[in-house]
Amino acid sequence: MEKDERSVCLGPDGAVAHITRVLNMISGRWKLPILFRLYAEPSMRTSRLKRDMPGISQKVLTQHLRELESDGLVTRTDFGELPLRVEYALTDAGRDFMPVLIAARRFSERHVIGR
Template structure:
């Protein structure tokens, strides 16, 4: 590892180790982020909302193969609770509800796009 990246090593002292491994350390923050996006359909929802500014649940059902209404609703609620998407209910009959990324959801997308690029590069490198 070159000297410019030594700050990324896990600290060895007990006091320093908490900065990485403690309850408020890097590992805890990344784990919290991964929990927000874990779920079979959450990434698909986030990427669809990233490509289209706003979508209704019926559009998401059509665009994401094999997702059930129940699972879509569950994942949408979890993403909303985590502050990654915003749900707008227009209070109309028939019901009209739209979903869009929040600012926090938008801020997460470069990380997900970088993960996608890493996966593509890794796949090419291992072939």
């Protein structure tokens, strides 16, 4: 393999770095369920997300939502009302990312090991 071909894969701007960045964005037990719930519904309140994902704690839900927001996949809208009303939705980048996740699901379904 030529050096130029390797740089496409390796190095700070190579494919490996970009894929690693994306995998880090979705790492966390609940990030994928959050993304798929927000894909199914245009926007959701925190309480609805928590109710739809039994087993997630409020602390972890808040942490994952903040990380997804920081990574540009989710947007948080605070309506400035009392009692507090906050809704989450996918950003354009989050919606653009969903076909990638759906393709990963299809890949998994087609390449099941041990069946």
